[in-house]
Amino acid sequence: xxxxxxxxxxxxxxxxxxxxxxxxxxxxxxxVHTGIYExxxxxxxxxxxxxxVLGLVRELGTTxxxxxxxxxxxxxxxxxxxxxxxxxxRRLDLAWRSTETNRFGLSEYIGFLRKVGPQAEPMMAVNxxxxxVAEALxxxxxxxxxxGTELSERRIAHGDxxxxxxxxxxxxxxxxxxxxxxxxxxxxxxxxAAETARAMRQxxxxxxxxxxxxxxxxxxxxxxxxxxxxxxxxxxxxHVSLHAYYEEVDGDRDSFLASxxxxxxxxxxxxxxxxxxxxxxKSSKRISLSFDEWNVWYQRRxxxxxxxxxxxxxxxxxxxxxSYSVTDAVVLGSLLVALLRxxxxxxxxxxxxxxxxxxxxxxxxxxxxxxxxTFFPFAQAARHGRxxxxxxxxxxxxxxxxxxxxxxxxxxxxxxxxxxTVAVFAVNRSQTEPLPLEIALHALELSRVVEHxxxxxxxxxxxxxxxxxxxxxxxxxxxxxxxxxxLSAVLEPLSWNVIRLA
Ligand code: AHR
Numbered sequence: 001x002x003x004x005x006x007x008x009x010x011x012x013x014x015x016x017x018x019x020x021x022x023x024x025x026x027x028x029x030x031x032v033h034t035g036i037y038e039x040x041x042x043x044x045x046x047x048x049x050x051x052x053v054l055g056l057v058r059e060l061g062t063t064x065x066x067x068x069x070x071x072x073x074x075x076x077x078x079x080x081x082x083x084x085x086x087x088x089x090r091r092l093d094l095a096w097r098s099t100e101t102n103r104f105g106l107s108e109y110i111g112f113l114r115k116v117g118p119q120a121e122p123m124m125a126v127n128x129x130x131x132x133v134a135e136a137l138x139x140x141x142x143x144x145x146x147x148g149t150e151l152s153e154r155r156i157a158h159g160d161x162x163x164x165x166x167x168x169x170x171x172x173x174x175x176x177x178x179x180x181x182x183x184x185x186x187x188x189x190x191x192x193a194a195e196t197a198r199a200m201r202q203x204x205x206x207x208x209x210x211x212x213x214x215x216x217x218x219x220x221x222x223x224x225x226x227x228x229x230x231x232x233x234x235x236x237x238x239h240v241s242l243h244a245y246y247e248e249v250d251g252d253r254d255s256f257l258a259s260x261x262x263x264x265x266x267x268x269x270x271x272x273x274x275x276x277x278x279x280x281x282k283s284s285k286r287i288s289l290s291f292d293e294w295n296v297w298y299q300r301r302x303x304x305x306x307x308x309x310x311x312x313x314x315x316x317x318x319x320x321x322x323s324y325s326v327t328d329a330v331v332l333g334s335l336l337v338a339l340l341r342x343x344x345x346x347x348x349x350x351x352x353x354x355x356x357x358x359x360x361x362x363x364x365x366x367x368x369x370x371x372x373x374t375f376f377p378f379a380q381a382a383r384h385g386r387x388x389x390x391x392x393x394x395x396x397x398x399x400x401x402x403x404x405x406x407x408x409x410x411x412x413x414x415x416x417x418x419x420x421t422v423a424v425f426a427v428n429r430s431q432t433e434p435l436p437l438e439i440a441l442h443a444l445e446l447s448r449v450v451e452h453x454x455x456x457x458x459x460x461x462x463x464x465x466x467x468x469x470x471x472x473x474x475x476x477x478x479x480x481x482x483x484x485x486x487l488s489a490v491l492e493p494l495s496w497n498v499i500r501l502a
Contacts, residue, residue, distance in 0.1 A: 002436040003396035003410035007422065008443040013389035014344035016415060019168075021382035022064035022123065022350040024293060025109070027072045028096050028357050029319030034365040035355035036112055037104045041366060047111050048103075052369045056361045057116050057354065060375060061382030064168060065116070066123040066292055066350045067109050071095035073173050074129025074181040078139045081105020083158050092313060094181055099313045106143065107155075110164045122164065123292070123350070128172030128192055129182025133199050140169075140203055168208045168348075170292065171196055174215035174243065176225050186225045190232030197236035210239040210290045210348070217244065217266040223273050230277040230287065239290035239348060242270055245297035245358075246331060253460075255403035257429040257494070259331050260338040260411055262404065263294070267342045289342075291349040294335060296328045296374070297358045320357045323465065324372045326457045326472055326494070333377035333455070333496035334427040340381070340413045343389045351378060362466075370469035373462075376455055380474070380498045384423035390414045399430065409435050410491070422446060424499040428491035431460070435491040442485035446501045449487070452480040456495035474498075 025031055034041075036057075039048035068076055072095045080089050080102045088102035113120040124143070126136040138151055143164040145152040152163070174180050175189040184192065189212065197209050211233045214222045226240060244266055246259035267289060274287040302320050309317070324332075339349050355361045360375035396408035412426040422444060428435040454477040462472050480489040480499060491497050 001397050002438055003394055003408075004438045004440070005392050005394040005412065006440040007390050007392070007414055009390065009416060010443065011391040013341065013391055015388055016340065016343050016386055017347040018119065018386070019064040019121065019348040020339055020343065020346060021062055021378070021385070022066065022292070022348055023060070023062040023354045024066040024070070024350040024352040025068070025354050026070035026357065027068050027076070027093065027100055028070055028353070029321065030316050030356040030363070030365075031353050031359070032104050033101070033316035035357075035363055037108065038365065047108065049112055049115060050363065050369065053355060053361060053363060054115055056369055056371065060360060060379050061119070062351070062354065063119050063382070064121045064123045064348060064350065065113060065354065066125065066170065069095065069125060069173055071173060071180060073125045073127050076127050077131070078106060078127075078135070082107060082142070082155070096319060097309070097311065097313065098317055099315045101315060106164070107158060107160050110160070121168065122166045123168045123170065123348070124166045125170035125173055126196065128175060128189070128196065129180060132192070133196050136196050137199055137203060140200055144204065167206065168210070169200065170210045170212070170241065171237070172212050175212045176219055176221055177215045186221060186228035190229040193229065194232045194236055197233060201236065208239070209237040210241050210292065211237040213240040213242050213270060215243050217262065217269070223269060226270060226273045227277055230274060234277055234281055234283060234285070234287065237287070239288045240270065240274060242266060242289055242291045243293035244291070245293070245295055245299055246335070247296060247298045247300065248327070249300070252402055253327065253431060254399065255401045256327070256331060257334070257431070258401045258404040258407040260334040261407055263335055263338040264341065267291070267338070267346060271345050288347040289345050291339060291346055293350060293352040295352050295358050296322070296324065296331055298322050321362070322358050323463050324374045325461045325463045326373055326455065327460045329373035329377055329455055329472075330427055330494055330496045332374045333381070333425065334411045334429070336377060336381045336385070337411050337413045337425050337427060340385055340389050340415065340425065341392070364466055368466070368469065370464055370466070372464055373455070373472045376474050377496045380453065381425060384498060384500060385415045385425065387415050387417040390416055390422070397435075410437065420445060421450070421500065421502045424497075424501070426491060426497045426499065428493060428495045428497070431494050433493055437489045437491055439487040440485065441482070441487055441501070446482065448502055449480050449482050450500040450502050451498070452477040452489060453498045454492055454495050456492040460494050
């Protein structure tokens with residue numbers, strides 16, 4: 001019952017793009033207001049940013065941060081969020097049935113990224129729901145043109161002398177979804193995205209553009225949507241987006257623990273669709289994947305909450321504030337493994353979202369901020385998952401699931417850093433049994449185990465809360481040895497593991 005694989009530096013998947021560890025800030029619930037931004041909070045800086053949250057965002061190690069939505073962007077006027085804060089309009093946010101004060105906008109977002117640090121990169125979505133090419137160009141010019149035009153001078157007059165240098169842009173959000181304000185058919189959106197992309201490249205040929213793929217693999221239009229959209233945009237865009245959220249349904253934890261099986265199949269289906277269009281166009285260009293929304297999300301619960309929510313357009317309501325268990329963190333770790341295993345095609349991935357809204361970081365208005373269970377696997381992968389992904393082909397015992405058939409108990413990947421050290425990321429999906437693991441490493445010059453960190457708990461439903469914010473965290477696993485080129489370890493039941501070797 002031992003799981004085994006071999007690591008050899010001659011067999012790699014590809015380099016990890018740092019943007020694989022991206023995240024997402026949407027004007028939704030309390031992600032912005034009382035999340036990252038809360039003037040008057042005891043830790044707030046002069047810009048109203050919560051420095052306790054900034055510290056946690058740095059520790060999380062997130063890179064590209066997508067903004068301002070999500071469904072929100074499809075009704076958003078970017079001009080509302082620039083200029084003197086007390087002159088900004090209050091607006092209805094149709095997507096989340098809230099009131100948006102616009103006290104936080106483009107300049108505050110860029111200020112936030114700059115304070116997070118050099119690893120944080122902007123990823124800005126344009127509104128292709130209620131707006132179009134002209135407004136996208138105006139935003140691009142306001143944000144990126146150095147000086148000397150009406151829009152760039154407006155930015156300077158607003159206090160931002162330096163252009164924002166936004167390179168990465170999303171052409172709308174989930175335009176295939178009937179819930180999306182300004183929802184379109186694939187033909188309509190494909191043409192619209194192509195025209196927007198063409199115009200944005202006229203201003204700056206170096207922009208990186210993401211076309212909307214399907215909002216989930218379960219959409220009726222999935223794959224046909226991507227094929228149609230890419231037929232219009234293939235030469236004009238760099239990436240196509242994927243979104244996926246997973247949750248435990250009807251107590252079927254075995255299937256939930258195998259969620260990454262679905263994620264990997266989704267990625268492979270989108271790669272096949274992109275390459276099919278490329279083949280038809282006789283193009284040598286390869287479209288990359290931007291998995292710009294992914295997470296565990298108890299969506300059924302959110303839908304029930306929405307059905308009974310007051311309809312009085314609240315400001316910063318508590319929406320989508322999922323509390324994550326150890327089990328959720330193990331699944332999230334497995335989703336990270338899935339992304340890394342496809343690093344040859346997935347260049348961007350955004351954990352949705354960053355604070356309060358289905359997030360690894362929680363805050364209380366006026367009160368503390370804390371790490372959810374899901375914080376730990378993300379922070380560890382973002383820190384140690386840098387370099388070349390090695391080709392890992394596990395030979396593992398399996399277990400039966402209702403949703404995904406027979407599934408390997410071990411889900412694993414390994415990343416080799418430029419200095420030759422290796423990080424193995426591994427999940428044991430068994431709810432009850434420890435899983436012995438052996439890794440043959442003869443081809444690598446490794447001599448010692450630096451660390452074996454595990455996230456597991458006697459109570460798989462344990463979580464960190466306002467009342468008990470440090471209940472769950474990773475611990476050091478014992479007994480892991482590297483002898484004669486073979487690593488041996490035991491993975492605790494229902495566990496996320498990081499084994500670092502030097
Ligand atoms: O992340 C929450 C929402 O999920 C986003 O606004 C939307 O794009 C997706 O449906």
